[in-house]
Amino acid sequence: MNRTAAPLEKSTASPTPQSPNxxxxxxxxxxxxxxxxxxxxxNLLGVQxxxxxxxxxxxxxxxxxxxxxxxxxxxxxFTGSTQLFPADRPFIGADNFARLFECSNFLDPNTCREDVFWRAVFNSTIFVIVQVSFMVVMALTTALALNRKIMLRAFFRSVFFYPVLLSPVVVALIWKWILQQDGLLNAVIVSLGGTRVPFLLNAEWARVWVILISVWAQMGFFTLILLAGLQAIPSELYEAASMDGASAWASFRNITLPLLMPTMTVVLVLALIRAVQVFDQVVPFTNGGPGTATTYMVQYIYNTGFTNQTREYGIAAAASVLMALILFTLTFAQLRLTRAGQNES
Amino acid sequence: MKKSYLLLSLIVVVLLAATSISVFAQDPVELRIAWYNDGNEGEVLRDLLDRFEAENSDIRVVVDTIPYDAILNQLPVQVQAGEGPDMARVTDQAAYRGYYLDMRSLVADAAYWDASFPAAALAALRLEGDETGLYGFPNQFTVSAPYINRTLFEQAGVEVPSDSMDAVTWEEWTEAAASAAQATGTPYAIAMDRSGHRFAGPMFSQGAVLFHDDGTITIDSEGFRSMAQILIDWHTRGLTPVEVWVGSGGTYSAGADFFINGQVAMYMSGSWQVGRFANDIGDAFDWEVVPNPTGPGGSTGMPGGTFMVAFSETEHPAEVARVMDYLASADVLREFSERSLFIPAHLGLGELNFATDNPLAEAALVAFANEVPKLSDQAYQLQYGGQGFAINNPIRDRLTQVIAGELTLDEAVARIQQDIDDALATAGQ
Known part of the structure; x- marks a missing residue:
């Protein structure tokens, strides 16, 4: 190893007739x-x-x-107590994990010792499945529409992307203002002779609205990715299919979908990861209620560690380790699928 | 090249000189207070501190007004992490034990503090085994009790039960309020803040006994179940605004806005609302405080209040003690209480001349004062015994789950007991 590399070239101002400023x-x-x-x-370390x-x-x-x-x-x-600093916290082995997994029937949160954790797991699972499916379908449909030569195409592309630019807290507060018991939507319903609908006070309604709003807020981002994917498909393929008499559906099924699949995979996995992490929009919107109907995993961790009067940092940390494992698995799946897609192409 | 070195050296010298000038100028010591407001007390405090600063030019006190929710949820973590303010107004005094600044040797006259504030209140700030620590003082005493909208009762032609009876049960109040609301087309009959503390008074009145002589805590009792069922029934019968208990997720929520807007006939809250009601209701309707409803356990509300405390992480303990000495002085506390319409916890203030010409506010303060002798031992134990942190929130959150249909009352009782046991076990590790 050459440790006596030439010193860095000195940067000196080139001589000019004028004095330097x-x-x-x-x-x-x-x-x-x-x-x-x-x-x-x-000189000490060498260039490398x-x-x-x-x-x-x-x-x-x-x-x-x-x-x-x-x-x-x-x-x-792996530690207990409500003390914040690690040095003050006693080692308790896997007790926190054991407490989280103490369940006589994992399908019934009421039989679990940490029932709210399992409610959050179930809520997150339902949210992830429904929200991601709905969002991918909506984003694909929107991307397909925006890829056509329609009037005001640039305007609509901006409109669909606009919610992505809003802060999640702003999105939540705007929709809360619309949907709360004495909100805008109920005012319209009452003015039309109807009765108020408990949009945020009924568990089912609240779950539906949390999903709809998160789709509304994030769809533009995924639409943009899919739109880029659609534009990368050579138009000659569609022209050839058209000359062969293929229907629009056949073109979509045999050309668009297969060629868009690598992009769809990225969208799917990114949407999954974001859905598992859902938190910032829900807290100002429903704060996990009514009851625990919209309490998802991150909020459970946050509440357990920081808002409960007894701050159980150990349980919160154990739950976040479990969540990290889920996210690691999803990320790993994304890498494998993306790599597989690249190899195929 | 020499020129550039010369210039760089000059810049360094100028910067150092500027820093030195600011050091030698001796800026006043800046102290910070974390504060929240129920009414106008923040303005009163600022006014009092302005006077202090005028006489103590070496100290500047910044009041950081934050939401009550942040006092409950964020301040404890900040203090634990050593990032807290110098002083704070807190209600969950047990959460900070061990992090307070002992001012016994710093204040001008510690004996004045010992003589001026209830010993139990000063002890509530101490860890077990500590009998002398002087960490703060109660700057407001509160009592929980119900308010009624008397105008609604009169308009409905429904007699206010406490006008003719010395002991009125929660069931009788519920029916009277429901009749008043129905007859006047008022949306709701009754509301209670979403808080374990607010539920506790009625629970004890109904006969609940939490604390036992052997040191154990038991939630399951006829009294607890009875009051829980009353609260649940309010929701199932549509007597109470669902937003308060079900619509606020996992946090504290007050029903005060419903009462101020005339949307509810009866409202279970506490004395800290008097100033706000006096300001916000004005002459829109007649409101008053009625005695806590009676049950097998008596007619008790919950004691409470706020503490002004100092934290040990402060870099200026002597200056903090001077500010605390000033705020704890009889004249300052008297003015603070009179102008904020707060019941003082100072033992030597005598009769106060509350700064209001609103007869409803004056009557309310008298009514709250009348509730103090009726407070039960169980209520005091919950507030000052140091275990309230493990009890109040589980009661609030689990009852909400019952109302939302996630748990039965039996399941909730078992869950609350387990939550309390777990919390005490974790805190004791």
Missing amino acids: FIQILFNGFVDLIDRLMAPLQ RMAYIFVLPNLLIFGIFIILPMILNLSYA
Whole structure:
């Protein structure tokens, strides 16, 4: 290994007839300072290893804000008490996990010791299945429509993407204002002679609205991805199919769907991951209610660790480890499917 | 190149000089108070602190007004993490035990503090085994009791039960309020804040006994089930606004807006609402406080109140003690209570001249004062015994699940007991 690489080339201002101005002097001084710091370092480490110095700031940030919290979370999952600092928390082995899994019938949350955790798991499962299916279908339909030569196409593309730009809290508060008991929608219903509908006070209604609103808020993002996928399909294929007398449905089934499948896979997995993580929109919208009807896994973790008067950080950490496993599996599936798609193509 | 070094050196010297100037100028010490408002007390506090700052130019006090929910949910974590304010107004005083600043050697006259505030209140801030720590003072005493909209009762031609009877049960109040609401077309008869603390008074009145001599806590009792059933029935009969208990997810929720807007005939809350009602209801209708309904367990509300506390993480303990000394002084507390329409917890203030010409507010304060001698031992134990943190929220959340149809009352009782046992076990680890 050559450790005596040539020193960095000094950056000096090229001689000009005019005297250098203030900014130039400052810049030159700064470059010279960096040079004086880096040159000995490069001599010490060699050119090849200097790369580590340049990625060090990013590695530090990643380590402090990602890796360290993950390790801390894992350690919390195996400790008890309501104390915040790890040093004050006694090691209790897998008791937190055992408590989460203490169930006589996993299909009935009422038989589980941590019933609210299992309610959250069931709520999340139903939410993920329904919301993702509905969103992928809606996003695909919208993308197909926006891919056609329709009037005001650019305008509609903006309109469908616009909710994505809104903060989830803003989305939640706007819809809450519309749907609450004395909200806009009920005012319209009453003015038409109807009676108020408990949109946010009835468990079924609340679940439906949480799904609809999250689809409304996120669909534009996935529509955009699918639209890009649709535009990548060569138009010659459709022309050839048309010349062969293929119907629109046949073209869709045999050309569009197969060629869009890699993009669909990405959309599906991204939507799944986002659905499992649902939290920011629901808390200001229903705060998990009525009862626990719209309490999902992240909110359960948040409530258990931070809003309950008894702050059970250990249980919250154990639940988040389980959730991390689910997300890891989904991410792994995405990578495998994407890679498989790339190999096929 | 020499020129650039010279320039860089000059910039460094100028920056250092600027920093030094600000250090030598001796800016006043800045202290922060985390505060929430029920009524106008934040304005009163600011006014009092402005006077303090005028006489103590070396201290500046910033009042961070945050929602009550943040006081309950976020402040404890901040304090545990060492990121809390210097002082705070809190209601869940047990949550911060061990994190308070002991001001006994810092305040001007610790004996004044011991003599001026109830010993039980000062002890409520101490960890077990600590008998001398001086961590704060109660700056407001509260009592829970129901309000009624008397105008609605009169318009309905329904007699207010407590006008003719000394002891009125919750069942009798429910029927009277339902009749008043029905006759006047008022949307709801009765409301209660979504809070374990608010439910506790009626629960004890109905005969519930939580705390036993052997130190155990039992939730299952006739009294608890009786009051729980009354609350559930209010919902099934459509007598109460569902939004309060079912529509607010897992947090505290008050029914005050329904009462202020004349949408409910009877409202179970507490003395901290007097100032707000005096301001917000105005002369829209006549409101008053009625005695806590009576049952086998008596006629008790819940004691409560807010504490002004100081935290040990402060970088300026001496200055914090000076501010706390000022806020705990008799004259300041008197003015604070009179202008905020709060019942003081100071033992030596004597008769107060509340700053209101609203006879309804004055009568309400008297009515609340009359409730104090009726408070039961169980109620005091729940509020100051240090175990309320494990009891109040499970009662609130599990009863909500019953109302929402997720649990039966039997299941809820078992769940509450388990939640309490788990919480105490976790806290004791």
